[in-house]
Amino acid sequence: MVTVRTDQTPRTDRTAPGEETARTARGEGTAPAGGGAAPSPPAGNSADHAIVIRGLTKRFRGGQVAVDRLDLAVPRGSVFGFLGPNGSGKTTTIRMLLGLVAPTAGDWELLGTPMPGGIGAVLPRVGALVEGPAFYPYLSGEANLRRYDAADPAADPRTAASRIGLALERVGLTAAARKRYRAYSLGMRQRLAIAAALLGPRELLILDEPTNGLDPQGTREVRSLVAEVASGGTTVFVSSHLLAEIEQMCTHVGVMRAGRLVAEGPVAELRAGEEARVRVETPDPAAAAAVLAGLGLTEVRTGAAEAGAALGALPPERVTAALVAGGVAVRGLAVHRPSLEDVFVGLTGEGFDVDG
Numbered sequence: 001m002v003t004v005r006t007d008q009t010p011r012t013d014r015t016a017p018g019e020e021t022a023r024t025a026r027g028e029g030t031a032p033a034g035g036g037a038a039p040s041p042p043a044g045n046s047a048d049h050a051i052v053i054r055g056l057t058k059r060f061r062g063g064q065v066a067v068d069r070l071d072l073a074v075p076r077g078s079v080f081g082f083l084g085p086n087g088s089g090k091t092t093t094i095r096m097l098l099g100l101v102a103p104t105a106g107d108w109e110l111l112g113t114p115m116p117g118g119i120g121a122v123l124p125r126v127g128a129l130v131e132g133p134a135f136y137p138y139l140s141g142e143a144n145l146r147r148y149d150a151a152d153p154a155a156d157p158r159t160a161a162s163r164i165g166l167a168l169e170r171v172g173l174t175a176a177a178r179k180r181y182r183a184y185s186l187g188m189r190q191r192l193a194i195a196a197a198l199l200g201p202r203e204l205l206i207l208d209e210p211t212n213g214l215d216p217q218g219t220r221e222v223r224s225l226v227a228e229v230a231s232g233g234t235t236v237f238v239s240s241h242l243l244a245e246i247e248q249m250c251t252h253v254g255v256m257r258a259g260r261l262v263a264e265g266p267v268a269e270l271r272a273g274e275e276a277r278v279r280v281e282t283p284d285p286a287a288a289a290a291v292l293a294g295l296g297l298t299e300v301r302t303g304a305a306e307a308g309a310a311l312g313a314l315p316p317e318r319v320t321a322a323l324v325a326g327g328v329a330v331r332g333l334a335v336h337r338p339s340l341e342d343v344f345v346g347l348t349g350e351g352f353d354v355d356g
């Protein structure tokens with residue numbers, strides 16, 4: 001279910017997940033731009049969702065509204081990309097979820113437990129990376145984890161050594177375990193922070209901008225780590241202001257803008273909504289367009305020296321063969337598959353990575 005939100009009005013109606021109507025910018029359920037009846041947000045339920053947020057709001061002293069009536073449901077087992085430009089309210093939301101900052105209004109559940117009352121019981125099952133834990137520069141990565149684990153009242157000291165060893169192995173730091181933290185690269189530091197979040201078996205992992213400051217190799221490593229953690233059944237909630245960096249690892253995404261959720265849905269559905277297009281460079285656009293239409297392709301368009309169409313499920317090689325068979329001179333043929341960023345621009349009518 002893809003939801004696009006365009007209103008700025010409070011919502012009180014809520015629908016169970018099974019009752020929701022798919023709403024996209026192109027679909028029949030689209031909320032009119034400029035405000036009007038908006039789609040109701042997913043309420044979510046504890047059994048199916050690792051995180052359920054209702055009306056969460058944070059107004060800082062001085063009047064700044066960082067998060068504005070946020071409704072969100074994160075399915076269990078998903079890798080949920082919590083996306084939005086700098087300053088759109090992601091970190092504030094995560095800090096509220098973890099009880100690090102008190103909301104002005106709203107309520108939320110983690111792993112089926114109402115917060116903040118249940119925070120003591122739930123936090124041991126939740127691993128979190130928020131603004132990186134403070135590690136001692138003169139201690140090794142391993143020694144830092146020992147200190148970190150010892151400070152956790154829920155952690156069993158008898159199993160500390162094996163849990164630390166496992167966490168270091170999971171993030172690929174076994175070989176560098178005895179190296180001092182200050183000699184770690186940024187990527188290694190980020191991995192150690194994730195290891196700290198993985199010191200116990202976690203049902204939910206919350207990562208705030210885990211790829212921040214990482215080079216492409218470090219980003220790839222975080223991505224594979226997230227995939228590995230998720231493959232064990234852990235729900236991962238990961239924030240980023242760079243859609244392109246995390247879209248490959250997410251099963252679901254939600255996009256924040258200025259404290260509001262503007263679009264959300266399963267990645268597969270979002271992608272399914274935007275079709276790949278085939279573009280033929282040719283001196284005879286009309287003939288090429290006729291061949292494309294003859295193949296049953298839709299949205300056929302012509303330009304000065306090109307013709308294009310929505311590709312649908314047709315393999316591109318069928319297009320090539322039909323053009324050749326039709327005697328069309330082809331100078332070039334390209335298939336454009338939209339990125340998730342293209343999809344969001346299509347859904348929200350706005351660019352993605354803008355200042356909040």
Ligand SMILES: Nc1ncnc2c1ncn2[C@@H]1O[C@H](COP(=O)(O)OP(=O)(O)OP(=O)(O)O)[C@@H](O)[C@H]1O
Pocket residue numbers: 060061064065066084085086087088089090091092093240241
């Ligand atoms: N303690 C605070 N006091 C006042 N305003 C704050 C405070 N913390 C955050 N804000 C403001 O709230 C808004 C949302 O900030 P937040 O850090 O949640 O955004 P973000 O989406 O996580 O951004 P980034 O990607 O840069 O981390 C911003 O305008 C920010 O300046």
